[in-house]
Amino acid sequence: MDKRRKVANPLALAVLAELLTGPMHPYEMGRRLQEHGKDRHIKYNRGSLYMVVEQLHKAGFVAEQETVRDTQRPERTLYALTGEGRTELFDWLRDLLATPRPEYPxxxxxxxxxxxxxxxxxxxxxxxxxxxxxxxxxxxxxxxxxxxxxxxxxxxxxxxxxxxxxxxxxxxxxxxxxxxxxxxxxxxxxxxxxxxxxxx
Missing domain, CATH: 1.10.287 (Helix Hairpins)
Incomplete structure (x- = not known):
C-alpha cells in the first residue's frame, strides 16, 4: 500500500532536492529546475511552483529563512529545508526508486x-x-x-x-x-x- 504523503505532488520532491544545496526563493528554484532539465519530467508553471512551496511550508518541510529586499526587484522570501523535509525527501526518493507502481499511461x-x-x-x-x-x-x-x-x-x-x-x-x-x-x-x-x- 502506498504511503500517504503530506504533499504528494512530484514537484514537491524536486523542490526538496533543490533545497539540499541551500536556501533559495521560488523563482530561483524554478530557474534551477529548468537548468537541470527537470521541467522535462515534471509539469509545472510559476503558480504551481509557488503553491507547492506553500504546501511544503505548511507541512513543515521547508521554513522561511529570510526575506530579501532590494531596490531592483520585489521582496523575495528565501526558503530552507528543515530536518523533517530532509527526512521526507530521502524517504520518498528511496520509496520511488525501490517500489514499482502502475502508472496508467x-x-x-x-x-x-x-x-x-x-x-x-x-x-x-x-x-x-x-x-x-x-x-x-x-x-x-x-x-x-x-x-x-x-x-x-x-x-x-x-x-x-x-x-x-x-x-x-x-x-x-x-x-x-x-x-x-x-x-x-x-x-x-x-x-x-x-x-x-x-x-x-
Missing part, C-alpha cells in the same frame, strides 16, 4: 481498445507514433551527448538515459505491433468479425 488505454480500429488505420497511426518516438529519442541522445561533453556527471543524466531506453523499447514493441496488424490472417479476421461496423 494513456497509450495503454489505447492499446486495450486497439481492436476497434480497422487494421490499416491502426497500422498507419502507429507508424506516425513510431516516427515521433524516433525523433524524440534522437533529440534526447543529442542533448545527453552535449551535456556529457560539457562535463555533466552521468548520474545527472540518468533520467534522460532511462527515457531513451523506454522510447527504444516502445519503438520495438510498436514495430512488432504494426507487423501483427498487417498480418493477412488478422486483417481478414477483423473484417469478417466487424464487417465495417466500426471506424467513424
Amino acid at each position: 494513456r497509450f495503454g488505454v489505447a492499446l486495450s481498445l486497439l481492436g476497434a480500429l480497422p487494421p490499416e488505420e491502426a497500422a498507419g497511426l502507429l507508424r506516425r507514433r513510431l516516427d515521433a518516438l524516433t525523433r524524440e529519442a534522437e533529440e534526447i541522445r543529442a542533448a545527453v551527448r552535449e551535456a556529457a561533453d560539457g562535463g555533466v556527471v552521468w548520474v545527472f543524466l540518468a533520467d534522460d538515459e532511462y527515457r531513451v531506453a523506454v522510447l527504444d523499447a516502445e519503438s520495438r514493441f510498436v514495430t512488432g505491433l504494426i507487423a501483427s496488424l498487417e498480418d493477412p490472417d488478422y486483417v481478414r479476421g477483423w473484417h469478417e468479425f466487424f464487417g465495417g461496423t466500426t471506424g467513424a
Whole structure:
C-alpha cells in the first residue's frame, strides 16, 4: 500500500532536492529546475511552483529563512529545508526508486481498445507514433551527448538515459505491433468479425 504523503505532488520532491544545496526563493528554484532539465519530467508553471512551496511550508518541510529586499526587484522570501523535509525527501526518493507502481499511461488505454480500429488505420497511426518516438529519442541522445561533453556527471543524466531506453523499447514493441496488424490472417479476421461496423 502506498504511503500517504503530506504533499504528494512530484514537484514537491524536486523542490526538496533543490533545497539540499541551500536556501533559495521560488523563482530561483524554478530557474534551477529548468537548468537541470527537470521541467522535462515534471509539469509545472510559476503558480504551481509557488503553491507547492506553500504546501511544503505548511507541512513543515521547508521554513522561511529570510526575506530579501532590494531596490531592483520585489521582496523575495528565501526558503530552507528543515530536518523533517530532509527526512521526507530521502524517504520518498528511496520509496520511488525501490517500489514499482502502475502508472496508467494513456497509450495503454489505447492499446486495450486497439481492436476497434480497422487494421490499416491502426497500422498507419502507429507508424506516425513510431516516427515521433524516433525523433524524440534522437533529440534526447543529442542533448545527453552535449551535456556529457560539457562535463555533466552521468548520474545527472540518468533520467534522460532511462527515457531513451523506454522510447527504444516502445519503438520495438510498436514495430512488432504494426507487423501483427498487417498480418493477412488478422486483417481478414477483423473484417469478417466487424464487417465495417466500426471506424467513424
